[in-house]
Amino acid sequence: MLTFVIRRLLLAIPTLLLISLVIFLLVDLAPGSPMSEIPRTVPPEVRERMMQAMGANEPVVVRYLLWLRQFFLVEPAYVIDSLMGTNLAGGAQRVLSWQSRMPVFDIIAQRLPQTLTVIGSAYLVGVLIALPIGIYSAYRQYSWFDQLGTFVTMVGSSVPTFFTGVLLIIVFSVNLGWFPSIYDTTLEVTDWASFKMQIMQMALPVTMLALHNATEISRYMRSSMLENLGQDYVRTARAKGMSERVVVLKHVLRNSLIPVVTVIALGIPTIFGGAIIAEQVFKVNGLGTALIGAINASDLPTVQTLTFIFAVLIVFFNLVADILYGILDPRIRYD
Amino acid sequence: MTETAATLIEKPRSQWRDVWIQFRTHGGALAGMVVFLTLIAFVTVGPLVWTVDPSYVNPDAARMIMTRNKPPSLDWPLGTDQLGRDMLARMMAGGRVSIAVGLVAMSIAIVLGTTVGVLAGLFKRLDGPLMRLTDLVLALPLLPLLLVMVFLFRDALGRALGSETGTFVLIVSAIGATSWMQAARIVRGEVLALKEREFVLAARSIGTPPRRMILRHILPNVISPVMVAATLGIASAIITESALSFLGLGFPPDFPTWGRLLFEGVDYMQLYPERVLWPGLAISLTVLSVNYIGDGLRDALDPRIRGR
Amino acid sequence: MNFRTALLGTTAAATAFIGLAPAAHAQRAADGNVKILYFQAVSVMNPYMSSGTKDVHGSSLVIEPLAGFDEKGGLVPRLVTEIPSVENGGISKDLTTITWKLTPGLKWSDGTPVTADDAVFTYEYCTNADMGCSQAARFQGIKTVEATDPQTIKITFTTPKPNPFSAFVGAASPVLQRAQFKDCVGAAAQTCTEQNTKPVGTGPFTVTDFKVNDVVQLAANANYRDPAKPAFATVTLKGGGDARASARAVMETGEFDYAWNTQINPEFQAQLAAGGKGELISAFSNNVERIELNLTDPSPDLPEGERSQIKNPHPILSDVRVRRALSMAMDRQLLVDVGYGAAGKPTCNVIPAPEIYASPNTNCHVQDIEGAKALLEEAGWTDSNGDGIRDKDGKKLSLLFQTSVNAVRQDFQALVKGWWTQIGVETELKAIEPSVFFGGDPGTPDTYQRFYAEAQLDTLDYDGTDPEAYLGQYVCANVPGPGNGWRGTNINRLCDPAYEKLLADLSKTADLNERAKIIISMNDLLTKDGYVSIPLVDRARLSAKSKTLGGVVLNAWDSELWNASDWYRIK
Secondary structure, X not given: OHHHHHHHHHHHHHHHHHHHHHHHHHHHHOOOOOOOOOOOOOOHHHHHHHHHHXXXXXXXXHHHHHHHHHHHHHHHHHHHHHHHOOOOOOOOOOOEOXXXXXXXXXXXXXXXXXXXXXXXXXXXXXXXHHHHHHHHHHHOOOOHHHHHHHHHHHXXXXXXXXHXXXXXXXXXXXXXXXXXXXXXXXXXXXXXXXXXXXXXXXXHHHHHHHHHHHHHHHHHHHHHHHHHHXXXXXXXXXXXXXXXXXXXXXXXXXXXXXXXXXXXXXXXXXXXXXXXXXXXXXXXXXXXXXXXXXXXXXXXXXXXXXXHHHHHHHHHXXXXXXXXXXXXXXXXXXO | OHHHHHHHOOOOOOHHHHHHHHHHXXXXXXXXXXXXXXXHHHHHOHHHHOOOOOOOOOOOHHHHHHOOOOOOOOOOOOOEOOOOOEHHHHHHHHHHHHHHHHHHHHHHHHHHHHXXXXXXXXXXHHHHHHHHHHHHHHHOOHHHHHHXXXXXXXXXXXXXXXXXXXXXXXXXXXXXXXXXXXXXXHHHHHHHHHHOOHHHHHHHHOOOOHHXXXXXXXXXXXXXXXXXXHHHHHHHHHHHHHXXXXXXOOOOOOOOXXXXXXXXXXXXXXXXXXXXHHHHHHHHHHHHHHHHHHHHHHHHHOOOOOOO | XXXXXXXXXXXXXXXXXHOOOXXXXXXXXXOOEXXXXXXXXXXXXXXXXXXXXXXXXXXOOOOOOOEEEOOOOOEEEOOEOOOOOOOOOOEOOOOOEEEEEEOOOOEOOOOOEOOHHHHHHHXXXXXXXXXXXXXXXXHOOEEEEEEEEOOEEEEXXXXXXXXXXXXXXXXXXXXXXHHHHOOOOHHHHHHOHHHHHOOOOOOOEEEEEEEOOOEEEEEEOOOOOOOOOOOOOEEEEXXXXXXXXXXXXXXXXXXXXXXXXXXXXXXXXXXXXXXXXXXXXXXXXXXXXXXXXXXXXXXXXXXXXXXXXXXXXXXXXOOHHHHHHXXXXXXHHHHHHHHOHHHEEEOOOOOOOOHHHOOOOOOOOOOOHHHHHHHHHHXXXXXXXXXXXXXXXXXXXXXXXXXXXXXXXXXXXXXXXXXXXXXXXXEEEEEEOHHHHOOOOOOOOOOOOOOOOOEEEEEEOOOOOOOHHHHOOOOHHHOOOHHHOOOOOOOOOOOOHHHHHHHHHHHHOOXXXXXXXXXXXXXXXXXXXXXXXXXXXXXXXXXXXXXXXXXXXXXXXXXXXXXXXXXXXXX
């Protein structure tokens, strides 16, 4: 297993470099220009100058190499400098957003907290409610609980988040006035009252996203459990006189987890990617809105940096999933 | 002649006949089938019965103002929208595209995803390259990807197939090409485990060729997660289509697909809740009916359940 | 205690503190916190770095120009004692210099004095070729900017300037502090994150915390020139969401005090107004929603590079009668009722304001379908095969009508298509992602500059009150094409010697009334005489404010936050 992991990690380097190149070319080829949010009253010569000052006019190869240098050499140097007090970076230019001229890593640092708290806890809540629902629905297939679950999850998957988000705001913020509709990113949790405020402002976006995530995961859990409950080993286990609890939660569950692990492993990187609609509806302003804003403004350095980190996470969590397969089913071997 | 002769001979027990018999006993599946066929009839036969132009805006200003945002009534069974257009006609016109996009795009994604997943799971040599490709597509930002695809292929497809068919082909392939990765990874995970199971080892040991192995032994055993991916995929394809048209990449702006009607309805949710209700209901019914049909099919296809 | 009671709690505390003192005698920083919502979040607090509206408005709380515009479009002094004019000697008789006198005793927020040298520095900063200054156009035609003494700024122009109020006038052209920005000249400007996000200013507030594209927190400037202002101690300037949600946050949930640009449909406006927590405020300026017509042929059958170019006149739209008929089919009042309500009014002009420049042209206000049909018949377009679509010489009267993706614009498209269909014009609609449509990427065919369509719906406003630069766009040399990387501004491809003659006259005329006369004739050439543009709706700025927020005067000519120093909490 260890050699497998090392081999995969080494292989990940060329893969990621290739991915970064493809992303770069893709974003560069996509229609749109960094000037799209500049008012049309600004004359063409001035726009040209602004593009030049950003470096957006350079050939694509030059920009890609510059980004590689900034991402892999300059940024780590700044990190080391700030930790050790050295001066490796020597004032070299960091990866700067074209939109705001801020270092992209500073933007990420500003936005990571709310993304992790809101999107991360929504994912966690989603998984925690999805697993029991999925298991119980499968165990009691076609019971009223299962039918209700199917109905709710199917309706849940058919109505998009742009609808549920607004619905939650209208019901719980406008009509009932229970929760705020706008997330305050400046709130610092220092005491009980501010903690309560934080919970209040997380309530609606977390509810919405958790439901959305739970829908998907519970469906996979249910179908995989159903598949396994019909297997011969279950009959054998029951015939041996094992308790239902052990049969279901130990044997069947463990064997049913492979697709669920895949779905969850695919989902974790998206926490970092943020949830664009949820962030927009509740003004969470996390990484999702940063990415979509940068895409709309053709802010190439920001898009490139965010998607690249996203790619690293995808590659990493897929490796984690592969390792978990081996643990869940020891027959699976990669060597 | 030959047909009558054939019926005289007692038919051998056909597998598909068994499947159908089992399917019939599944109440949910039958209900799903009825609902689904009704929806199909609604969008195909409906416009022949209810012949109102879905994009007709009354050119007379005074009359237009009077017929805006009407609640359901005899004249307008589902009411009218903010420009006095008939919602029933719009739901029918939009449904045709939405259902077609949902089913076709989902099928593309599922076929693509299953193929990649099975190949990667079964053949060690293909596993690396195919899964790295999956990682790559997963990592690509969706919006620029779609914009680039449309930018590159819209005109060519429009010229080759005509503007409407061209748009349809482009949309379903764009959605299909960007949503197969999850199915691929799930199927691969399942195949990795299946590969080590006794019956596959047995099949391999007697020299079953790969094609037969996949069709006979692997595919029937990954059907249930694929079914889930398929039902979840329909809804997301219908919604993605509307997102595409909001990027100006889909059908013309006056073309009322269900996703677009739902999005527009959100603006009017407090004043005229029925505006979101109709498209939301239609999409949910489509997904629910397909889900139940899928459930019934899976049970019917499983020989252990069949005949129980 | 939920969020709202917490909010009320802070205002209640402020009330207790200040008692019932009338606003006029308010005390600095006595009214607590004011929450402002811009659905497009602020990216940078320096308008020389980004000229996005949100950035200009946000920074106007901190840094100020020498003079600004008031809500009527008139000039008001901000850092100077008076507005220079030829009469008071501030502008030389030959119109080549303008002299500004700084108000004595002005201080930056760090306590140091404001001097004429800071303005000189700002000029040098923005005109540096490596800097990519987004307001460079404001400093065009300037020969020198000098500090004749610490209080006096003298600007000399290369040629006589009939309208010298461009540099240092309006929120987009503020004065920066030399001491803070001295190391940010040229290419270094890009990396001055600290300076660009927390500028030292003369405005009523200073930045305390800046989260890019999310939220800016500001506190009252201790050195603000009026010791009794601003009334608010802190400002929270939050971004995100959309127009609908931000209007809701002020008018329905009451979470915010002020929301910018809440363009929502009239029915939603009425519903929100009934919410009782806030009100919608609107102000008109020069923002006209119009249909631009393409005078050249955009046909896809032409080779790339020849589409929408002057050498291929449009086979249908070159005839002014067809263009006029298209305009006559419009019911502008209905468009206003459907899309804008109180935030719009019908207009027939591309220059609707200020009053003096507005053409007395109202002939378009009545829809005339029959007249339009007759005009098309006269032009030779008849429905020869009875399919409801007019044709001539075997060619169908068929148009492609495009715009950006936007709910109101799509409604307009549908309505216009209905009217045009009625007069026998076949219309195909197309909607394009705004960032692509307005992005101006020369490699993309779907931009408004390429104009690969017959008609497009958009809006275009201009800075300040003088439309000379704006009218100067419609000249032959500005036609976008492959030669200039599709960067021209003459979208309609108008090439009219009579128009360009008027433009030349305008640049030589200083007398306001004479200028007005020329501007009106140019406006008429574009609209009621030439029908190059079909103006539809004069759009107001529409914003929402809480009923507890006082002192707000909505200004469509300058930053909306122009008088934030006068804002106070109504008790």
